[in-house]
Amino acid sequence: MGLDNLRAKLVYQGILLGSVTLLTGGALALADHATKGAIEAAKECDMKQSLTQVLPGQYDNDLLKDTVVLPGPDGDVTVYRARRAGKVEAVVFQVQGIGYAGPVVSMMGVDRDGHILGVRVIQHKETPGLGDKVDPAKTNWIHSFEGKFLGNPPADKFAVKKDGGVFDQFAGATITPRAVVKSVKGGLEFFAREKGKLLDDNPGSSAATPDGGTAARVAAAKEK
């Protein structure tokens, strides 16, 4: 019974644990390598879907590759730019508010003039049946943002009705819509502040390279 004696030795146990982790680690590395492409493609597809939902109309560039990263209210914001004939017609970016049960993340599309094209909540943990009415599959509430801009309603009215604003809240759930309205307002202010950089029309940067964003930022900085 050589194996039985061996199994009781500390060295054997160390080697066993080591080789098991080595083997499984190798298997995981292989699996990661094999699935990486498909996972990235799926994520890109998800992203595209949520982008097109808040961007009605046709644009002729690859949104995912024409991005600018700017400092926003909560960390860096990646802004996707939609162009027609090289001119930035609209931008899409993520905003975030704190809801009843954690962050409520929305994607919003804004056109050149700062008018909202669309808003979609893409991630939340709100109560089913109450807070989740922000989902367009359940109610039309989220469409009430479309066409609004800072000025219509004015900044102090850009809130839910309970806070003296113009947007409806839901019976039994004020916190969720308040979080969405606040984050959208924050998004519009962000747009107004960074408008110059976002709407940079330098045709050189519309080459739709992953670097386009950085190039555009540098170009915008030079113009000033």
Add this chain to the structure above:
Amino acid sequence: MSNIYAKITRDGLWDNNIVFVQILGMCPTMAVTSSATNGLGMGLATTFVLAASNAVIAAGRNLISPDVRIPVYIVLIASLVTLVDVSLNAFAHDLYKVLGLYIALIVANCAVLGRAEAFAGKSKVAPAALDGLMMGLGFTFALTLIGGIRELIGAGTLFANAHLLLGSAFAFLETTVIPHYKGYLLMILPPGGFLVLGFLLAGKRVLDRRLAERSARIAAEPAVA
């Protein structure tokens, strides 16, 4: 030998069901069973992990030193779960968006480690793999049943979004049982899971006792005649 396999099958599916008898794996049981489709998906993923981990552990049972068996089991199970996680993410992305959060929880499902410890660590590969498969199917059955009941009472549908899990060929499974149903939120929220599980546990007890009484009566009758 076939007797052993029959017993393993029976134990896994009913007599020693993970959810209804061992009361293990409560975390995924409560968390994902808000619909029948979610329960089915989680059950199938767990079944795969259970069968594979049981087979691997049984194959290496002579090499694994008893003193370090727990870390070895955990490393193996965690790696298998990660494999399921990345492959679901890559090849069934829509389902992954629904279940993704819970896949990692399979590691914490004590049923998987429990089977490795109680069965696979001391049996041959074939019975161990069958045990994992049957325990997993029993788990799937329990999760789908709980999910189905919660979904039916909570939302009035059955197998909603089944096409995300099984492909569009199975879209026919998606039925609206009660049209224009307002929904009964309690069943979808966590308390619904506890309520349904409680009733099902009680129901299984009653059923098992009835069956035992009947077979006892049948066994007793010839003696009287």
